[in-house]
Amino acid sequence: MKLGIIGLPHCGKTTLFSALTHDYNPTGKKVVDGKAQIATAIVSVPDERIEWLSNHYNPTKVSHAKITFQDISGITNNQETFPRSLLTILSQVDGFIHVVRNFDDPNMPHPMQRINAEEDIKILLDEFAINDMLIVERKLESLNSEWNKGGGRDRPEIEYEQKLFEQLHHTLETKYGIDTLQLTKQQQKLISGFGFLTSKPMLIVLNNDDKSQKQKYPVNTIRHGKLKTEVISLMSKLEMEIAQLDQDDASFFMKEYGMSETVLDKIIQSAYKMMSLKSFYTVGNNEIRAWAITDNTNAQQAAGTIHSDMQSGFIRAEVMSFANLKELGSESLVKAAGKWRLEGKEYIVQDGDIINIRFSPPRNNQN
Ligand SMILES: Nc1nc2c(ncn2[C@@H]2O[C@H](COP(=O)(O)OP(=O)(O)OP(=O)(O)O)[C@@H](O)[C@H]2O)c(=O)[nH]1
Numbered sequence: 001m002k003l004g005i006i007g008l009p010h011c012g013k014t015t016l017f018s019a020l021t022h023d024y025n026p027t028g029k030k031v032v033d034g035k036a037q038i039a040t041a042i043v044s045v046p047d048e049r050i051e052w053l054s055n056h057y058n059p060t061k062v063s064h065a066k067i068t069f070q071d072i073s074g075i076t077n078n079q080e081t082f083p084r085s086l087l088t089i090l091s092q093v094d095g096f097i098h099v100v101r102n103f104d105d106p107n108m109p110h111p112m113q114r115i116n117a118e119e120d121i122k123i124l125l126d127e128f129a130i131n132d133m134l135i136v137e138r139k140l141e142s143l144n145s146e147w148n149k150g151g152g153r154d155r156p157e158i159e160y161e162q163k164l165f166e167q168l169h170h171t172l173e174t175k176y177g178i179d180t181l182q183l184t185k186q187q188q189k190l191i192s193g194f195g196f197l198t199s200k201p202m203l204i205v206l207n208n209d210d211k212s213q214k215q216k217y218p219v220n221t222i223r224h225g226k227l228k229t230e231v232i233s234l235m236s237k238l239e240m241e242i243a244q245l246d247q248d249d250a251s252f253f254m255k256e257y258g259m260s261e262t263v264l265d266k267i268i269q270s271a272y273k274m275m276s277l278k279s280f281y282t283v284g285n286n287e288i289r290a291w292a293i294t295d296n297t298n299a300q301q302a303a304g305t306i307h308s309d310m311q312s313g314f315i316r317a318e319v320m321s322f323a324n325l326k327e328l329g330s331e332s333l334v335k336a337a338g339k340w341r342l343e344g345k346e347y348i349v350q351d352g353d354i355i356n357i358r359f360s361p362p363r364n365n366q367n
Pocket residue numbers: 007008009010011012013014015016073074103104105108207208209235236237238
């Protein structure tokens with residue numbers, strides 16, 4: 001899963017990125033258009049269940065679920081359309097962490113010389129909507145010319161797409177994000193390749209400092225017609241400073257400021273909630289591994305996150321829950337209690353399921 005950290009200039013994106021990724025060296029820096037910079041780092045999702053499982057099974061390898069964070073600069077407050085390269089980067093993330101400035105710093109003034117978090121959110125969401133709108137308009141033009149030329153695809157097929165893209169256009173025009181539309185599976189498939197910015201979930205992070213007024217924005221006014229939004233408050237600068245301390249000092253300061261969790265825990269919990277993510281596990285003596293999946297993923301799709309051969313050759317899933325294993329103490333006791341199950345491909349995987357996929361490998365791999 002890839003999350004892009006975005007926001008207007010000097011809102012604290014790089015500060016938050018450093019607080020989140022302090023243990024991990026950025027894996028890559030890329031310059032886009034000479035202005036925008038992108039730094040990337042992959043972090044492991046902290047997970048107490050993985051710790052317990054690794055004590056229990058004593059595997060040779062332990063793999064946490066992974067999240068890629070990208071620090072994406074280059075969005076400004078006076079840009080109607082994004083440069084193509086920036087748009088490509090933005091369209092490829094699974095969700096956004098939108099940092100909004102709610103602190104004053106005379107040494108690094110806000111680009112509009114004022115602090116107004118609600119207005120900043122609106123500026124960026126409007127820019128997202130304009131960029132989506134342009135893509136929709138271009139698509140409608142090409143569908144129109146396809147229609148006028150004739151001789152290609154069936155007319156009802158073109159008409160179906162025209163109606164869909166007109167619906168997207170109307171939604172954006174009325175200030176709603178594409179994520180607010182209830183689309184059928186077929187419609188979702190048709191728009192999936194466009195990477196629409198307003199279709200992606202967005203975690204809004206109000207970046208306070210210890211002197212900021214702790215404004216409580218009602219979520220309804222802050223959403224601007226976006227459905228998949230969560231809002232949290234952080235003190236990024238303080239969090240970054242704490243992230244650089246050793247464990248003992250960090251715990252002391254966190255207590256001092258009444259913080260019960262690290263910034264990474266907070267962001268990951270909110271991102272999992274916003275994107276309705278769940279974790280399932282595969283276990284064995286060789287490797288214990290956590291996998292992140294979205295809500296309503298069935299057993300066959302979950303198998304596909306491990307390997308495409310497991311999805312195509314899926315036979316059955318052997319399932320037990322982490323809670324049962326922890327409570328009863330061993331796999332055989334879980335079986336004895338009748339809590340170990342065989343499930344078919346339509347089974348909806350639950351958070352905390354420990355799964356073993358039975359599958360038939362593809363023929364050309366069999367000797
Ligand atoms: N007082 C205060 N300053 C902060 C806070 N977060 C960031 N800053 C400062 O604000 C300035 C900008 O922070 P950055 O993290 O570089 O902001 P950015 O969004 O990455 O900026 P660009 O990449 O230039 O758009 C730096 O001087 C930070 O030290 C905060 O919570 N409180």
